Amino acid sequence: MKNEKNIENNYKKDSLNILLIYPKYTKTFWSFDNILGILGKKASFPPLGLLTISSMLPKSWNKKLVDVNVDNLNDSDIKWADFVFISAMIVQKDSTVQIIERVKKFGKPIAGGGPLFTTGWESLPKVEHLFIGEAEDTIKEFIDDFNNNSLKPCYQSSKFPDISNVPVPDWNLINIFRYHSMCIQYSRGCPFNCEFCDVVVLNGRNPRTKSTKQVILELETLYKAGWRGGIFFVDDNLIGNKSKLKNEILPAIISWQQEKRYPFSFNTQVSINLADDENLINLLVNAGFTTVFVGIETPDEAGLEECNKYHNTNRDLVSSVKKLQNAGLEVQGGFIVGFDSDTPSIFQRQIEFIQKSGIVTAMVGLLSALPKTRLYKRLFESKRIISEASGNNTAVSTLNFIPKMDPKVLFNGYRKILETIYNPKDYYERIKTFLMEFKPPKIRFKTIRIKKFHIKALFSSIWLLGIKGRGRRHFWKLLLWVAIRYPGLFPYAIGYSLAGIHFRNVLS
Numbered sequence: 001m002k003n004e005k006n007i008e009n010n011y012k013k014d015s016l017n018i019l020l021i022y023p024k025y026t027k028t029f030w031s032f033d034n035i036l037g038i039l040g041k042k043a044s045f046p047p048l049g050l051l052t053i054s055s056m057l058p059k060s061w062n063k064k065l066v067d068v069n070v071d072n073l074n075d076s077d078i079k080w081a082d083f084v085f086i087s088a089m090i091v092q093k094d095s096t097v098q099i100i101e102r103v104k105k106f107g108k109p110i111a112g113g114g115p116l117f118t119t120g121w122e123s124l125p126k127v128e129h130l131f132i133g134e135a136e137d138t139i140k141e142f143i144d145d146f147n148n149n150s151l152k153p154c155y156q157s158s159k160f161p162d163i164s165n166v167p168v169p170d171w172n173l174i175n176i177f178r179y180h181s182m183c184i185q186y187s188r189g190c191p192f193n194c195e196f197c198d199v200v201v202l203n204g205r206n207p208r209t210k211s212t213k214q215v216i217l218e219l220e221t222l223y224k225a226g227w228r229g230g231i232f233f234v235d236d237n238l239i240g241n242k243s244k245l246k247n248e249i250l251p252a253i254i255s256w257q258q259e260k261r262y263p264f265s266f267n268t269q270v271s272i273n274l275a276d277d278e279n280l281i282n283l284l285v286n287a288g289f290t291t292v293f294v295g296i297e298t299p300d301e302a303g304l305e306e307c308n309k310y311h312n313t314n315r316d317l318v319s320s321v322k323k324l325q326n327a328g329l330e331v332q333g334g335f336i337v338g339f340d341s342d343t344p345s346i347f348q349r350q351i352e353f354i355q356k357s358g359i360v361t362a363m364v365g366l367l368s369a370l371p372k373t374r375l376y377k378r379l380f381e382s383k384r385i386i387s388e389a390s391g392n393n394t395a396v397s398t399l400n401f402i403p404k405m406d407p408k409v410l411f412n413g414y415r416k417i418l419e420t421i422y423n424p425k426d427y428y429e430r431i432k433t434f435l436m437e438f439k440p441p442k443i444r445f446k447t448i449r450i451k452k453f454h455i456k457a458l459f460s461s462i463w464l465l466g467i468k469g470r471g472r473r474h475f476w477k478l479l480l481w482v483a484i485r486y487p488g489l490f491p492y493a494i495g496y497s498l499a500g501i502h503f504r505n506v507l508s
Contacts, residue, residue, distance in 0.1 A: 019081035022047035023095035034502035051169035087114035090391030136161035207240035233268035267291035275320035338367030347413035358434035424471020
């Protein structure tokens, strides 16, 4: 009863202390925690969702953000708060549960949102206020209800919100220089409907976009904050609305970048049909995009049809990848094994595709049935779901469903892929394959700024890979080859070599 009374009193305050908490990621392929220290960074990306939510809260409310990936969450932070907001993804579930239980001990009310709460709230400790789906519309309702002392347990919109009025994220809540890259979101949603993907559940199939003015304002804000470096466009599929991107957004970004002498480089997620549009490719490169993540999934047509990834079928996927590399885009790829249609030959076929394509950053994972997806529903109806998904599909011997293939064969084949593509010999060979295809635009070399962490990265690579590393012979062969054949691409060889440390550790 004491806690309930305290909560009620908190609701009646005119000016609230709002603590926004971003839980810790488990160690995953994309966490890069094995090399962030070398680069002098604490985490890869800031909590864009919470920073955006903060900007939509009343100005009179005091706000503090604790990203547990960067800072410790202290008892004093929780005691300070009148209200706690938590946003998380599925790979942050363990940390989220711990934080909820910890906050509850202090009797503080919690509002939970983000992908984890939207698709998996049933398996989490109960929080006082739950946000299902995107919060642009429902946060307004929450604030109105707070002012009327009539807060509800759950807030959920009947439609996907218009994001053309979303304000600039509240960047002053964090130290941006503790992160490796900043984030921007231009659109939400993806026109495709892959069976295993939860994007359609979370954000829908009709891409909703911000205006050109919003995008440029967000770039300008980060520029004025002193950021110079990488920015990740976190869109589910940046090219989901090609027309607006080509005719409005990219031309505006190009003009802004030229005016500012290219202070930023961009990376994002796209579908492979980008390779069919040379004009769009050129616009992306001229805007400063350097890297794209593409869901390849499998070279097997039956597997692609099974998961409804028809836009990857009836094409030479290797040629599509090389076309993007030739234009100056580094291609990162997502691959999956464990489809019902997979046979034991798929493991060698995946290896051969990855090596031939020169996709250095190849995330190969076991198929995972994420909550609320069409895959989950199909497997649940056939009584094949055996546990919840962890969100980390690179765990070597963990599945949350019963596969058609013998699990032992699947796990051994999966392990064979990882041991092959990330062993030093094959990994450095793949870097060479990529560099032979890669043709970065000249403007990129004009804007390279040598920083302390570049020098630290060079000496760290020499010590960790050239002296201590078990693949040091292959490392030195790569550097000698690059120095002779492609000296201008030497930084890429060093960068990818260092990334290999993380990949071998996280996938071991």
